[in-house]
Amino acid sequence: MTDDAGRLRQRVAQARRLVVKVGSSSLTSADGGALDLGALGALVDALAARRTGGGQVVLVSSGAIAAGIGPLGLERRPGDLATQQAAASVGQGALVAAYQAAFGRHGLTVGQVLLTANDTTRRSHYTNARRTLERLLDLGIVPIVNENDTVATQEIRFGDNDRLAALVADLVGADGLVLLTDVDALYDGPPSRGGSRRVPFVAGAGDLDAVTIGGTGSSVGSGGMVTKVEAAGIAGAAGIPTLLTRLPDVADALAAQDVGTVFAPVAATKASRKRWLAHATTARGRLVLDDGAVTAVTQRRTSLLPAGITAVDGAFAAGDAVDVCAADGRVIARGLVNYASSELPRLLGRTTRDLARELGPAYEREVVHRDDLVVL
Structure with missing residues (x-):
């Protein structure tokens, strides 16, 4: 030994x-x-x-x-x-x-x-x-x-x-x-x-x-x-x-x-909870990001905003775990999403300020908050 x-x-x-x-x-x-x-x-x-x-x-x-x-x-x-x-x-x-x-x-x-x-x-x-x-x-x-x-x-x-x-x-x-x-x-x-x-x-x-x-x-x-x-x-x-x-x-x-x-x-x-998020969850869908959003999430560790999302796959509810992917399909992170899949398509590519002005203050929020997002 x-x-x-x-x-x-x-x-x-x-x-x-x-x-x-x-x-x-x-x-x-x-x-x-x-x-x-x-x-x-x-x-x-x-x-x-x-x-x-x-x-x-x-x-x-x-x-x-x-x-x-x-x-x-x-x-x-x-x-x-x-x-x-x-x-x-x-x-x-x-x-x-x-x-x-x-x-x-x-x-x-x-x-x-x-x-x-x-x-x-x-x-x-x-x-x-x-x-x-x-x-x-x-x-x-x-x-x-x-x-x-x-x-x-x-x-x-x-x-x-x-x-x-x-x-x-x-x-x-x-x-x-x-x-x-x-x-x-x-x-x-x-x-x-x-x-x-x-x-x-x-x-x-x-x-x-x-x-x-x-x-x-x-x-x-x-x-x-x-x-x-x-x-x-x-x-x-x-x-x-x-x-x-x-x-x-x-x-x-x-x-x-x-x-x-x-x-x-x-x-x-x-952090312990983020290890749970990485290992204890099964993703219910996928969010595909543009290159700028990938950099923001993986390097600057920011929250995920609707402006950087280009596509949504799967059916999920608010609070479910989703995979966050680069344009080539690589899974770069996992997070708990604040919107249902049915809500997201009309929000993609738009700023939270514009969404709040058009749809109300409830839409001035992240798609995935950084506290609920773990980079894989």
Whole structure:
């Protein structure tokens, strides 16, 4: 183990505030139709030891849909959104009840926090989510976070809990992120293939050039190794180191042993909320800019005004996320738009002063305010 890797492992192991994510495949039976209470209990024992030792823990847990498969009489994870939501509705209660019982044996209380992407990209919702998590931690509660699969639609989903965990780590200012899966580490090829070797340390993106990263490895999960590497990148952009390993090795990971793969962070370059905007949203449309507006947005970091927009694509409402593009189609930024797509065409190329004079003072505003705009 290199000195840098060892220091990062120690940093995660000694984290004052730790976010831990566990996947569905690690918490369910072999057929994916029921919770594995033994595995869940082992995870809770390790996290409870951290919590009673003075640290703070946020647990991001998948498993609600998987836990609902059996009670609904399904044979496998449903493919359609409506049945996934039904399974989540049934399974989420079972999942949290199991955690409450397991943490309760250690004298600890859990609190359920269900999030959708909309809850965390709009300014007031983002602030409220952070306030709620901070207060739970201050009160000694272990927050159990999951995507709100019961109400989330395809358009407002995080997509997987790996990304959600990285964003929550950023949201609460965590000192470390641990991703638990059914594979013990990142390998330079498929783990089932002879000759594939564990990658113990990823210092930067260049270390991944020679690594073949596979997709979803479980019939009950929605992520895969790709999403975990992406999550490590999101956390790393916030200055947070990430450790990837399997659930049976969590105690060793929290003791800074040489297990799994540790990802080095980089210096944070964006405000926390703008990292959320960049990574937690799905664009509902596109705004195409002229060259002058591209320069203003990317170099002078100004708000986006209607005068610099040449085209509008997609159907979106005021407050939705949109991609901001150069004339050649390159996405240069993402932001929360102040106008619906139906309103914008008649505003394009015109100054806010002219619009206010003709249409009223309500139109003397930015299409995307710079506080709601992140350059990508």
